[in-house]
Amino acid sequence: HTRCLSDWSSDVCSSDLDVVLVTPLVDYGSYQTDYVKSANRLGVPVVFMPFSWDNLTNRGLIRVEPDRVLVWNETQKREAVELHGIPPDSVVVTGAQCFDQWFDRAPSRDRETFCRERGFNPARPIVLWVCSALFAGSPVEASFVADWIRAIRRSVEPRLRDANILVRPHPSRVAEWEQVDLASLGAVVWGGNPVDAQTRADYFDSLYHSAAVVGINTSAFIEAGILGRPLLALVMPEFASNQTGTVHFRYLTDVA
DSSP: OOOOGGGOOTTOOGGGOSOEEESSSSSTTOSHHHHHHHHHHHTOOEEEOOOSTTTTTSSOOOOSOOSEEEESSHHHHHHHHHHHOOOGGGEEEOOOGGGHHHHTOOOSSOHHHHHHHHTOOTTSOEEEEEOOOOOTTOOOHHHHHHHHHHHHHTOSOHHHHTOEEEEEOOGGGGGGGTTOOOGGGTEEEOOOOSOSHHHHHHHHHHHHTOSEEEESSOTHHHHHHHTTOOEEEOOOGGGGGGTTTSSTTHHHHOOO
8 A cells, every 4th residue: 555655644553554665765854754754653664765866875864774774885885884873684685776767768769859959959969958956055056057158159169169068957956047047158957857757768868868977066977977978077176065065976086
């Protein structure tokens, strides 16, 4: 039996539920700890599934221990044990199922069609900027990206200077792009949160048809890596707290 936790009310009893699944649990201001407490009181098992690569390092501590934590890999298992005090026997490595959809997928449109829809020259490479969910107080990414594009347009390398540039706003920071028009710089801001068939297709096609993927620190790097695209993270002092100031960014830089 499946039931959305947001529908819980005072009449919920243990017979209504077989198990409670929670994610992200340790997000800022998360109310899901109360769900874990309620499930414990009802005697219902709780399983926590970290959804993103920084859930166990950036978002706070697990305050109430779940019965099981299902993690992506041995790295996340170590994080759960060492940073959150979860017993090793309660942590199970299952893989990162949220990325399974990208491995065997094919683009929904060919490159000519994709370029035509975006107003791009198909004879030129596409450089994709993937935006990040930055910490509060970080510089406005939209302004930084505009400056970056201006620098690209001044490049002495013609292939880079004249490249098609596509910018995908992060779903949590769309508002800062609402008044931004990069048309004068020959760039396009486009792409929604990939939560349905069309937006997932748009997202995959953006990655698939790009010659390179650039950004600050985002899980889009993982998805681009699955497709074998070159990844470039611009390490900038103004974004240090989002990069070298985090644990998961080092998983990009400290590869054995």
